[in-house]
Amino acid sequence: MWRMLWRDKPATVAALVLTLLVLVAVFGPMLIGDEANAQDLTRASRAPLEVDGWLYVLGTDQLGRSVLARLVVAARTTLSVAVPAVLISLVVGSLIGMWAGYHRGWRETVAMRVADVILSFPSLLMAVVVLYVFSPSARNIVLVLALTRIPIYLRTARAESAELASRLFVDAARTFGAKSSAIILRHVFPIVLPTLLTVATLEFCFVMLAESSLSFLGIGIQPPDVSWGLMVSQGRTYLQTAWWLSFFPGLAIVVATVSATVLAAWARLATDPGQRWRLTLPRRQRRRAVPAPMEEVR
DSSP: OOHHHHHHHHHHHHHHHHHHHHHHHHHHHHHHTTTTOOOOGGGOOOOOOOSSSSGGGBBBOTTTOOOOHHOOOOOOOHHHHHHHHHHHHHHHHHHHHHHHHOOOOHHHHHHHHHHHHHTSSSSHHHHHHHHHHHHOHHHHHHHHHHHHHHHHHHHHHHHHHHHTTHHHHHHHHHHOOOHHHHHHIIIHHHHHHHHHHHHHHHHHHHHHHOOOOOOOOTSSOOOSSOOOOHHHHHHHGGGTTTTTHHHHHHHHHHHHHHHHHHHHHHHHHHTTTTTGGGGGGOGGGGGTOOOOOHHOOO
């Protein structure tokens, strides 16, 4: 996997960017201390590179706070919402989907109807309504985003499990007396996992953008906490006089989501035995490549 990742330069760059983002979110706030909240009106609304010091390389906001320091703190807040929401929806949706797809019958019917009901409401609109009724907080944002994204994993896992349930190796496991839970975890889950991880990577982009949109609308992360979406929202008033207040957090959102999308495309090929051979070709030849013979795939 590491060799295949290294051969794909865009995927390598995307993986490095996401790794750097995680390291900054985890260790950055500890290194900069309280600089993100330090106000100095004498340095208010200074452009990038106008103030001495590496913390002010991206300029200051209307209260004289370092934009770079706030970006670092906002990275932790944004990831602390996106990662738990994706993990909760991934675990809950995958387990229910595999259970329903393997057993079929009324279990599948009930699970799919519940998923259809949740999907009938636009996820972002549902989040807006719930957060408007209840107090907007990081915990509520995680819960509502996780709830609205569960059907995505449920339907994917159900489709994969229903197809695998009729395979010969699953019938052989039943013949030898294996329990349903053991068959799902040992035989079904490892095959479904690559697809679920690819979906989770793309969902990470959606959840991050959803949190940013909610914060932009004023019903997401609330001050004194800060997120990338909240920084964009607070800086839009000063676009003509201090463009950097919205530009840099918006650029961080774009870089993070594009990197996750590129890595998801690579992971889909790398985890599929029938498509993995494409990663050995030069990138410009992959779209024109025809499927390899079955002997090569093996």
